Amino acid sequence: MTSPSRREFLAQVAAFTAGVTLLPPLLELDRLPAAEAGAPAAKPLLAVGRNADPEAATTAAVAALGGMKAFVKEGQTVVVKPNIGWDRSPEQAANTNPGVVKALVAMALAAGAKQVKVFDRTCNDAKRCYANSGILAAVESLKDPRAECVHIDNRRFVPVKIKDAVAVEEWTFYRDALECDVYINAPVAKHHGISRLTIGLKNVMGVIGGDRGKIHQNIQQKLADLNRVVRPALTVVDCSRILLRHGPQGGKLEDVEKRDLVIASRDPVAADAYAATVHGLKPEDLAWLSAARDAGLGVMDLAQVTVKEV
Template sequence: MPSVFIGRCHSYDEEEVERGVREAVLALGGIGRFVRPGQRVLIKPNLLLFKPPETAINTHPAVVRAVATLVQEAGARAVIADSPGGGTGFNAAALRRLYRITGMDEVARTTGAGLNLDCEALEVPFPEGGTVRRLDVMRPAAAADTIINLPKLKTHGLLRFTGAVKNLFGLVPGRIKLGYHTKLRDTERFSGMLLDIVLWARPVLTIMDAIVAMEGEGPSAGRPRQLGLLIAGEDATAVDLAALDIIRLDPQTVPTVRVAVHRGLTTGRSADLEVVGLPLAEARVADFDVPMTGSPEVLLTPPGIRRWLEQQFVARPRASDRCTGCGICAQNCPVEAISLRSGHAYMDLRRCIRCYCCHELCPQHAIELRRSALARLLARV
């Protein structure tokens, strides 16, 4: 199994983070193993929402800055790129705003890295894909010589966990992401597509920002949780496995891992990882809060009846009193299941495919994910 580095990093102090990132990269063989002079290196942080670093929604700029510094030092050209969540914000004006709010423009100013403003989508063939044979990706991803993946450790309504594998979904530009939710309603097929993106992008290095993670109602409405860790490796699935072990979440309940195991991309066992740096046992936290919005017992059923069970037992979105009627959820619902009435959002649960894009994107964190009483009872049992 591939190596994963785990290191302590207690704060986002720029010097401390740079030390931590240098230590991680050195432990994995040095930046020269991953980047060559003259290459165009796409750095892919998680920039889910137009929110500042202290919200713990996006990859912290101190981590991006440290990686961009190493890439530039190696004589390569770093370009920071992401497409924010849902269909919003993938045009040059919105990206400028995103970079300003998330601290990326300061990273670019201090390191010399570029900020992507190219919003063109390319359809690329991927005949070896396990779920999809063609992918829609942002042009700079296709044009890059190599990709460095900088996810944030967070919980996730649909997939329970978002880390290295899920982060690369941001290479799919703008509203095209909604089309993938519509086409791939089954959680395992959606996870299969995410793995196809990883296999297509072949990121040479993943460094996960687990300094302040997000627990609870992630990936945007949860609580920041200090873990004080950087987790790095060449293999995105291995980095995710290490992160899951640290937060004590059973990998078998995470669809991206289950599909990766099924495809033979990983054993799904953190015990098979070769861990350098901090041992897993010393990094583990016992009480990381992962809500039961998805349903492991549903995910373990045969596909034929899974869809029906998902409709019955997987959490349902509902707009709370915090809803201001802004309409962002309705604009980003891939199946048009949300309507606005008297300044409040209502979900048509017969149409809803439980993708939780609305929960992810609501700026008021107004969308609650509720499981039925029967589902809660079954989960306890």
């Protein structure tokens, strides 16, 4: 296999040219939210939007957190990172519902974002995934030149040393995810063979480079490590339809249930913990979630979370 070495080379070129200025601020970024999460005084707020229309549910949930203007300031660059991993239709619930993505992008644009990028490093052929998920069409339907659903650019993976990591000390990350002003994580909550559920924290797999198969051994700890690097300002979990079996790809409509809800929170761990309950699991059932809590990434105990239903 020659490809990773070239990719790594390109990544290094990127890092040494324009990217040298990138790494120091990244490390600072790394420190800030950790301090925030460590402060137990602020009880994290979590909004649950219930609506048969995923777009409306998303808008309501974000509004309950103070609206998009609380996250996106005029002139900022925004990344909305849905799960577009599979060549599946919205009904099959293997990707984030296009309505959720559309609502987030529209709100970020309305809040005055300079640029909104939507992307994912897919598992199946990217062109098929972008088209069949409906997400490409959803973003294009906004007809705003500031918003674009772009394909992953292999030149833009940069190596990052992960501070305080336990299992992954260094990995390559997608530059746009690191450099943007506001990172909005927009996963779908679905069944997964090995991690039981894949929600927000596992969605980081779509912004890392390299051989992702290697992450699957000791995935619990590795996910916590990777999530030290990419810190979303906002996590919006799509539970409009949930895939209960045969995840993460699914494919059978019998495995999908409509739940008509969308979760939004600043706290990525709390968002995933709540999504776990939608699947009928307890947050403690998910080893990777406990590892993330132990890493100080957020609050897992839902008793410590203010839940706002809208």
